[in-house]
Amino acid sequence: MQAIYNFLFTLPYVFCLYLLKFISKFFLNIDVWPRHSYVNETFKPIKSDLDISIFIQTAAQGEQFHQIYKFFKRIFPFLGEVNSYTPETFDFLKKCPLNLYELYRDPILIKKLNSSFNSEKPAVEKVLVYLHRLFMSDYEHLRANKSRASKWKYHFNTINANLKHISESSPYLVFFETEILRSISAAIINLTFFDNKDVAELERTKFLMLSEYVSRKKDYLWAPQLPHDFKMLAIYFPEYVCYFDFELPQINAKLVPIMLAEIEWFILINLRKCYRKEYREHGLKEIEMFFKLLTKLSSQHKSAQIEETQNKLAGCKAILQTIS
Numbered sequence: 001m002q003a004i005y006n007f008l009f010t011l012p013y014v015f016c017l018y019l020l021k022f023i024s025k026f027f028l029n030i031d032v033w034p035r036h037s038y039v040n041e042t043f044k045p046i047k048s049d050l051d052i053s054i055f056i057q058t059a060a061q062g063e064q065f066h067q068i069y070k071f072f073k074r075i076f077p078f079l080g081e082v083n084s085y086t087p088e089t090f091d092f093l094k095k096c097p098l099n100l101y102e103l104y105r106d107p108i109l110i111k112k113l114n115s116s117f118n119s120e121k122p123a124v125e126k127v128l129v130y131l132h133r134l135f136m137s138d139y140e141h142l143r144a145n146k147s148r149a150s151k152w153k154y155h156f157n158t159i160n161a162n163l164k165h166i167s168e169s170s171p172y173l174v175f176f177e178t179e180i181l182r183s184i185s186a187a188i189i190n191l192t193f194f195d196n197k198d199v200a201e202l203e204r205t206k207f208l209m210l211s212e213y214v215s216r217k218k219d220y221l222w223a224p225q226l227p228h229d230f231k232m233l234a235i236y237f238p239e240y241v242c243y244f245d246f247e248l249p250q251i252n253a254k255l256v257p258i259m260l261a262e263i264e265w266f267i268l269i270n271l272r273k274c275y276r277k278e279y280r281e282h283g284l285k286e287i288e289m290f291f292k293l294l295t296k297l298s299s300q301h302k303s304a305q306i307e308e309t310q311n312k313l314a315g316c317k318a319i320l321q322t323i324s
Helices: 002-028 059-077 087-095 107-113 124-142 146-158 176-190 195-214 230-236 236-245 253-272 277-300 303-322
Strands: 031-034 050-055 079-085
Touching: 002 031, 002 050, 002 059, 031 107, 050 107, 050 176, 059 079, 059 277, 079 087, 079 253, 087 107, 087 146, 087 253, 087 303, 124 146, 124 230, 230 236, 236 253, 236 277, 253 277, 277 303
Parallel strands: 050 079
Antiparallel strands: 031 050
16 A cells, blocks of 8 residues: 555656656756655655755756746746756766765766766765755755654665664654754764864763754844854854954864864855856855955964865866856
């Protein structure tokens, strides 16, 4: 019975995807493909979105696709987010994948990039940022949707970690999102940059408090209420230091890689939202803010990693300007 249910409620997804693929390719010469849950074992009809990726050659194609997307979204409300790529972003990601764990969520993209990513072992800070940012984007769904457990098991299996707090068969957890975050924070201990376990535990606790606080906010109007631990804020949420032009506190050299990985996450996001003019303009402003932040950081630490991230920002900026 469950198999029949899944088959019937999967049909609208299949119809939507193939119709969108056909129209986009036939009229606009745009490639469209699915990603995330639709192409892995976490897909659940009705509950899952149909996230897609597109490959465009010009900015005009992106704007034209957006009109089609808006029309489809009215008919198929399960149609999810759009990631966009160009020949320039393909070349960039082949050289600088930014966060491989995030790219692996789009296996068709990995094949299209035709790169030897599988032979690379991502740095531990990329693992932490991957989990952290997924939690932040998924927070609103966690308390209301027990089925997210399978999705998060998949995420943790991706990094060979054990999501021991959550079980599909366990009673519904009121603070489901807190349990997820505790598992993420436990990963900090395993992926630690700290020699002292007491220091690592203190960092884990502060990370928990800060992430739970920020994840409950819907906009930036709460700036005056921000926690006063600006070191943690700068490391795990560097975007807020930029938005509010806070003074950059002294950052522990061992934590600089995490901060850089958080910034590189935003580089990837901006590259993938290049199909619309308003997204590109926002991305260019964000890049300039991160440039200023890294200039301040480089005055504290002379690091090849900081220079590398600055070069990645410059590459992203050049691509967004080229598309514009």
